[in-house]
Amino acid sequence: MNTPFHATYFAHELTKRCASDSVEKLASVLADAQVDLNPHQVEAALFAFRSPFSKGAILADEVGLGKTIEAGLLLAQKWAERKRRLLVIVPANLRKQWSQELADKFYLPSVVLENKTFNEAIRAGNLNPFSQDGIILCSYQFARAKEPYLRQTSWDLVVIDEAHRLRNVYKSSNKIANAIKNAIAAFPKVLLTATPLQNSLLELYGLVSIIDDFAFGDFKSYRARFARLGNDADFEDLKERLKPLCKRTLRRQVLEYVKYTNRHALVQEFTPTDDEQRLYDLVSEYLQGQTLYALPASQRQLMTLILRKLLASSTYAISGTLEGLVRKLEAAASEAAAVDTVPEELPRDLDEMDELTDEWDGDGDETVPGEKARLTPDQLAELNEEMEQLREFHRLATSIVRNSKGEVLLTALRRGFAASAEAQQGQGAATLQQKAIIFTESRRTQEYLLNILEQTEFAGKVMLFNGTNNDPLSKAIYQRWLQQHAGTDRVTGSPSADMRAALVENFRDNASILIATEAAAEGINLQFCNLVVNYDMPWNPQRIEQRIGRCHRYGQRFDVVVVNFINQGNAADQRVYQLLDEKFRLFNGVFGASDEVLGAVESGVDFEKRIAAIYQQCRSPEQIQFEFDQLQRELETEISAGQRDAREKLLDNFDQEVVEKVRVQSHDLLDRFNEQLWQLTTFLLEKYASFEESAYSFTLHTNPFPGETIHPGPYRMGKSIEDANTYRVGHPLAQRVLQQGMALSPTPADVTFDLSDGGKNIAILNRFRGKSGWLSCSRLTMSALETEDQLILSAVTDDGDILDDSQCRRFFDLPAVEGNGCTVPKSAAEKLELESARRRQELLDEMTARNGHWFDTEMEKLDKWADDRRTSLKSELAELDEMLKEAKKSARLAPTLPDKLERQRSVRTLETKRDEAWRAYDQASRDVDRQKDALLDEISRRLEQKLEQEYLFMLRWTLK
Secondary structure, three states, rough: OOOHHHHHHHHHHHHOOOEEEEHHHHHHHHHHHHOOOOOHHHHHHHHHHOOOOEEEEEEEOOOOOOOOHHOOOOOOOOOOOOOOOOEEEHHHHHHHHHHHHHHHHHOOOEOOOHHHHHHHHHOOOOOEEEEOOEEEEEOOOOOHHHHHHHOOOOOEEEEEHHHHOOOOOOOOOHHHHHHHHHOOOOOOEEEOOOOOOOHHHHHHHHHHHHOOOOOOOOOOHHHHHHHOOHHHHHHHHHHHHOOOOEEEOOHOOOOOOOOOEEEEEEEEEEOOOOOHHHHHHHHHHHHHHOOOOOOOHHHHHHHHHHHHHHHHHHHHHHHHHHHHHHHHHHHHHHOOOOOOOOOHHHHHOOOOEEEEEEEEOOOOOOOOOOOOOOOOOOHHHHHHHHHHHHHHHHHHHHHHHOOHHOOOOOHHHHHHHHHHHHHHHHOOOOOOOOOOOEEEEHHHHHHHHHHHHHHOOOOOEEEEEEEOOOOOHHHHHHHHHHHHHHOOOOOOOOOOHHHHHHHHHHHHOOOEEEEOOHHHHHHOOOOOOEEEOOOOOOHHHHHHHHHHHHOOOOOOOEEEEEEEEOOOOOOOHHHHHHHHHHOOOOOOOOOOOOOOHHOOOHHHHHHHHHHHHHHHHOHHHHHHHHHHHHHHHHHHHOOOOOOHHHHHHHOOOOOOOHHHHHHHHHHHHHHHHHHHHHHHHHOOOOOOOOHHHHEEEEEEOOOOOOOOOOOOOEEEOOOOOOOEEOOOOHHHHHHHHHHHHOOOOOOOEEEEEEOOOOOOOOHHHHOOOOOEEEEEEEEEEEEEOOEEEEEEEEEEEEOEEOOHHHHHHHHHHOOEEEEEOOEEEEEEEEHHHHHHHHHHHHHHHHHHHHHHHHHHHHHHHHHHHHHHHHHHHHHHHHHHHHHHHHHHHHOOOOOHHHHHHHHHHHHHHHHHHHHHHHHHHHHHHHHHHHHHHHHHHHHHOOOEEEEEEEEEEEEEEEEO
């Protein structure tokens, strides 16, 4: 069907570099992505670097609209361009989720850097572990701690998730924000946040300053003009300045193509037995003690939080940890030295241990690494007393065999499944699914719940998911999955990633209940499940939203039911739930926790710490009531909707026409891109594979590229392929096919294109049917602000008619037969060269006009920046002039000569200050001009144009 000319054209067309504002720039990434992309996501990815002068953007879509996907498109684009220094800074608990999303949706490798992996890389000889193959993922705290290493790496792109954490960067007291801003100042960056503006317009200044220091003059001039937005002109100016920097889409704007379901809450109450309550009271009183020898001083607050979590989970969870604390004290007593590490059992029982340690880092006392504080005889006596106390707690915990909370689990599940079935029936489910995910914070509790459910009607339908997944059932599921998907791209080679995929697939196809620790709140998608059970309730609202978001997300067909356990015997637990439900609105509604509400608390960790402090400090119901009332009042102030309308008007730059245009362009582009890749593949692999045209699938019989790791077997184009290798432009096989296609250099030949057999109605070619002529193709590379490639096609008929660019391109949509070689007549070659030169100049003019537009926009921004800076400097002078005027008036009105003399001295001091201020103003004005000139010099260097044109082929065409 095709010819070497088709193959050459397709290979170069598929690999060309495009202008930054063109949807074509994202073609290969859109084709590769294993996710149904919505048009607002494609538009947001284009927006971030639409201008070649862009230093980045704030992508501020409301929660649930796929900001991670938008950033993934940008990272995948950089990766495809061989720009591999990519950094993603995220909250600690989102690192695994990001790693999994990048792998699953974009086939991008990533490396999570934390203290352990960082030190391992150092020991392996990499003196800057941030420089390695793979996208680097790290937490905020880690980025701050390793700031010098970040500075030394020439990042091609930095992505910051939950970037509202940096919004107070304009305050010098915000150490983490300032450290990160300074470390990545020189590099292009994208900030992701659903809440770019919460309480003050100054926060918006902070975020924008991280992207571009020239968007506003300085903090003082911004605050003077924009802090309150007293007039419409200032509001409009601020909106115009934000327009190229901040992109925000609201959920109500995309309901046409993004469908959301509801979520509903059920409460399952339980009342502790006398023994359970006594254990709770004893351990709680112990934790409130002034000195605790069992807990490392540097981690006292964190350990207290963890022990309270385990205490609320089950007696099985807390008993093991109590035993571990006793052993720690026994070792400390024998060495007469303080405890400096947590019990070994704790990380094994608590999946979120690493994340919690990272998030709570720096909250305890400083200790010198490797040194243990020595204990005095009196301290040793107190330690032994505490040890006996903990032994008593452990004996009590192990004596409690039945937990009141576990006893009502079956009731909760039956209620939840009934509500889930009702939701499915009401929304037209053909068959009912009975699936639930139960979240607990302890692996010991997880095993306890498994034992309970295996004695019920759910026997054989229950499975586990945690940070290790080393139980026999999980291992068996993993081995079956490996056998099922052997030889396909489903097997990534990463045991942890493959295990997670295997467990999710088994839950979808075989099991009814997944009992999960916090590990399942990250990086897995469970749209096929619509029942979430919070057996243990985190205090961090963002963690809860993350859990529910595993099921209540884009692609969920039914309303999601959320079951929450509440201890009727604990007033503090009840108030926490009330705050999470009523103030954060986590459990009901179409969108769950609103982004305004989640963003209001700065971070969920801060809220969690506040709750922990109340539990730790309050000893009576009255104290608990007072503290929670105060916290609720603070939240009501922070979550007030007073600024919401103004904020939406300020940040709303959603243009339905633009998004609709992107939708059409990207759809057409993908169809054409995939069709050309398919045609190129069928031509070049004809001898090595058998093809099934209708299904876009083929079976590769032998590896056509010895030396490359390419698996023979079934391949299929499309998304979410499970029965074959996913054939896509980024696959090693497709990459080698593209390279081979680009290396072709066909000699001139007769080519007969068949307009009647193409199965396509190409009206613009009808008038050339029965005619012949000549066609040439060359690749033009234009470099100025950016580098872009264009294929120049020129064609003439034997009668001397010129074909335009679109007519030339449509030839290659037709089947053709290659005939004999031929010689190109001089007259035809000259006509084609003239037409090629005309087209080259046309393309050059388009690029020059486009660059001129971006240049004017950048100059306007720099002019405003310079004006802001001068206005700020002048305001200081105006203040001094006013003070001087008042001082002179005061001197004139002084009642006595000594008073006049004294006040005249003050006048002279102010005059001196004003003269100095004028000199400073003059110097600063010149500095502003110098900075502007330097920026202009840099721009002029980038505007220098370079042209290269490479001849690809020439052919004699006949259209029948």
